[in-house]
Amino acid sequence: MARWSVTATSPSSSKTPHADGGPFYRRYLLDQAVSLRARAVSHARYRRLRDHLMRGSVDRKRRRWRIFESLTVLTANDGCCVYCGRTSQTMDHVIPLARGGADELSNLVPACHACNNSKNDKTPVEWWTGRWLKGSWRGKGTPREGGWSLDIKDAGLRELYLQAHEQTLAILGCIDEVLAEIEGEERASWFLWNMPFEYPSSFWTADMCRHWYASRIEKGKADGWPDSRPDHLRK
Ligand SMILES: [Zn+2]
Incomplete structure (x- = not known):
């Protein structure tokens, strides 16, 4: 079996994200945000989306301490x-x-x-x-x-x-x-x-x-x- 055929169906790709605000959906949107950045669409747009997604999450932006x-x-x-x-x-x-x-x-x-x-x-x-x-x-x-x-x-x-x-x-x-x-x-x-x-x-x-x-x-x-x-x- 060719190596690449193993990765063709990863478990995560078979799931459909649901708009229930759950961690999986947030992760999915975050991936979207990251790909936005990768395509360099607009940094401001990426940042807005990221901040929106991170709101309420445990990993939200923390204060930087001096x-x-x-x-x-x-x-x-x-x-x-x-x-x-x-x-x-x-x-x-x-x-x-x-x-x-x-x-x-x-x-x-x-x-x-x-x-x-x-x-x-x-x-x-x-x-x-x-x-x-x-x-x-x-x-x-x-x-x-x-x-x-x-x-x-x-x-x-x-x-x-x-x-x-x-x-x-x-x-x-x-x-x-x-x-x-x-x-x-x-x-x-x-x-x-x-x-x-x-x-x-x-x-x-x-x-x-x-x-x-x-x-x-x-x-x-x-x-x-x-x-x-x-x-x-x-x-
Ligand atoms: Zn300790």
């Missing part, structure tokens, strides 16, 4: 993921964009890739509670026995839920503390005046700046985020 803003978030909580304590790699929207969360610093905490991906578009309460309850019944569980967790063996659903509730409150407390740190005025002002104001580029990413300025950030922290505003801006 380097100092990214560093304000990434280095909070001692540069560790709020959820697991490993080194932070990304900024996580506490209330996901897809759930109406704001694209603001007051909704961002440092997280690692694994936690950010696992949390996805869940709220912290849904994610953390689900995480604790997940896999608790293997095989022959009943609501009153059969659950297992790190601390309580053979617990019922109620005990397990109470434990999940406690753990969730603990993680919410951590999030609150880190958000307070990020929004702290002196610290935020220090980052504004001491870290690059530019948007990240391919040769100057936020991650590179984080390593480059690590000792300066350490010193700023040790000195209690001294007022670094230019003289004419001080009271």
Whole structure:
């Protein structure tokens, strides 16, 4: 069989897109938009169509963060993921964009890739509670026995839920503390005046700046985020 005949009927080409606004239809329209761009019909027209399609989607256009803003978030909580304590790699929207969360610093905490991906578009309460309850019944569980967790063996659903509730409150407390740190005025002002104001580029990413300025950030922290505003801006 010739190689090209295998690809002649791909599963996606046999489907007919429906105008129900579902993900498949959106994908189809997006492909149309991309082919518009490929044909260079009109860049403005392509952009209008793309923006229209992306509205309400999880992958809608996000705000671009300046380097100092990214560093304000990434280095909070001692540069560790709020959820697991490993080194932070990304900024996580506490209330996901897809759930109406704001694209603001007051909704961002440092997280690692694994936690950010696992949390996805869940709220912290849904994610953390689900995480604790997940896999608790293997095989022959009943609501009153059969659950297992790190601390309580053979617990019922109620005990397990109470434990999940406690753990969730603990993680919410951590999030609150880190958000307070990020929004702290002196610290935020220090980052504004001491870290690059530019948007990240391919040769100057936020991650590179984080390593480059690590000792300066350490010193700023040790000195209690001294007022670094230019003289004419001080009271
Ligand atoms: Zn993590």
